[in-house]
Amino acid sequence: MVMREVTTRGAEAGRSAGKPPHFGREAAEAMSLQAERDELAAEVAALRRQLLDMQKSAGLGELLGTTTHEFNNALTTILNYAKMGLRHKDEPTRDKALNRILSASTKAAKITASVLGMARSRSTRLEPVGIEAVIEDALVLLEREMMKYRVQVEREFAEVPRIQGNPGQIQQVLLNLMVNARQAMDGGGRLILRLAAAPNGQGVDLTVRDTGCGMTPEVMRRMFEPNFSTKAGPDETGKGGSGLGLAACLEIIEGHRGRVRVESTPGKGTAITIRFPLG
Numbered sequence: 317m318v319m320r321e322v323t324t325r326g327a328e329a330g331r332s333a334g335k336p337p338h339f340g341r342e343a344a345e346a347m348s349l350q351a352e353r354d355e356l357a358a359e360v361a362a363l364r365r366q367l368l369d370m371q372k373s374a375g376l377g378e379l380l381g382t383t384t385h386e387f388n389n390a391l392t393t394i395l396n397y398a399k400m401g402l403r404h405k406d407e408p409t410r411d412k413a414l415n416r417i418l419s420a421s422t423k424a425a426k427i428t429a430s431v432l433g434m435a436r437s438r439s440t441r442l443e444p445v446g447i448e449a450v451i452e453d454a455l456v457l458l459e460r461e462m463m464k465y466r467v468q469v470e471r472e473f474a475e476v477p478r479i480q481g482n483p484g485q486i487q488q489v490l491l492n493l494m495v496n497a498r499q500a501m502d503g504g505g506r507l508i509l510r511l512a513a514a515p516n517g518q519g520v521d522l523t524v525r526d527t528g529c530g531m532t533p534e535v536m537r538r539m540f541e542p543n544f545s546t547k548a549g550p551d552e553t554g555k556g557g558s559g560l561g562l563a564a565c566l567e568i569i570e571g572h573r574g575r576v577r578v579e580s581t582p583g584k585g586t587a588i589t590i591r592f593p594l595g
Contacts, residue, residue, distance in 0.1 A: 383431050386460060390427065393420035426456045442572075445481040447522055447592070448473055451509055454490040458498070466504030467497075473511045476520045479592045485568045492561045493524040493588055499547070500528030500586065514591055519574075525587040531580040539578070540566045 394417050401413030455462075455469065462469055497507050505527040512521045531539065538544045542563040569576055573593050580586040 383427055383457060386457060387424060387427050389460065390420045390424040393417075394424075423456065426453065429453060442480045442482055444478040445483050445486065446478050447476065447481075447486065447520060448511060450483050450486050451490060451511075451522075454487050454494065457491065458494055462498060462507065465498055465501070467501055468504075468506050470506055470508045472508060474513060476511050476513050477594060479520055479572075479594055481572050481592060482568075485571070489565045489568050489590070490522075490524070492565050496561070497524055497526035497528065497586070500526050500530075502529075505585075519591045519593045521589055521591050523587055523589040525585065527585040530582040530584050530586055531578075532582055536578055536580055540576075 397413040397416040397420070401410045401417075404410065404413075451471075494507065501507075508523070508525040510521075510523040510525065512523075513519075514521050535546060540562050566576065569590055575591045577589045577591070578586070579589075
């Protein structure tokens with residue numbers, strides 16, 4: 317934690333020299349300047365909130381595109397196997413069709429649950445959250461995208477306690493980190509998702525690691541700044557490039573009283589670890 321120490325030596329020197337306080341024009345000008353500073357600070361804070369709200373809305377828009385595609389795939393599977401079951405009267409074919417319909421319907425239900433979870437992200441209400449379930453819900457929405465870009469997803473989940481959090485907001489952070497990781501692996505690679513108890517036993521560590529291009533120290537220093545991005549714009553899936561994603565993620569993490577650690581090596585990959593407190 318960075319601490320700022322405000323010195324008062326100038327004021328003490330004035331008092332020790334016996335200089336009387338000024339309440340005339342200079343004091344009035346100082347008060348006016350301070351009022352202007354306060355007004356500007358409030359405007360900057362309001363603009364920052366608007367920027368982060370825009371990013372959240374953009375994130376929901378990206379999610380809608382991904383969800384529509386995934387849901388359409390599930391519906392196509394259901395329709396095709398329903399037609400096959402009606403067309404073929406033998407029991408083995410009908411059993412196969414019904415099993416495929418059940419599997420696709422189950423996935424469609426998971427997609428719906430994930431979208432409802434994201435829709436709750438605007439709420440600030442905290443509740444007991446199992447992070448493993450939130451990860452699986454997020455992966456449902458990105459499963460086909462990871463396969464398309466030849467990204468192998470690996471899970472390293474230790475048994476961890478629930479945390480107090482907002483599942484929709486945590487899912488938004490996860491989706492952002494996983495899409496960034498996928499974009500960092502142009503030729504495919506490995507996405508490792510790790511859950512572990514914090515060493516002090518007072519929290520849960522969630523790590524998103526990729527084997528992609530990595531980041532330079534300069535990019536790492538600026539990665540959480542609003543409007544900073546190393547991308548020219550959204551990719552062919554319509555994701556990324558706004559420069560607002562990680563800034564909103566950091567706000568959500570801080571709202572959960574969490575901390576972030578970033579490790580990255582150019583050419584070898586990046587690991588982002590979020591530590592959530594238990595209570």
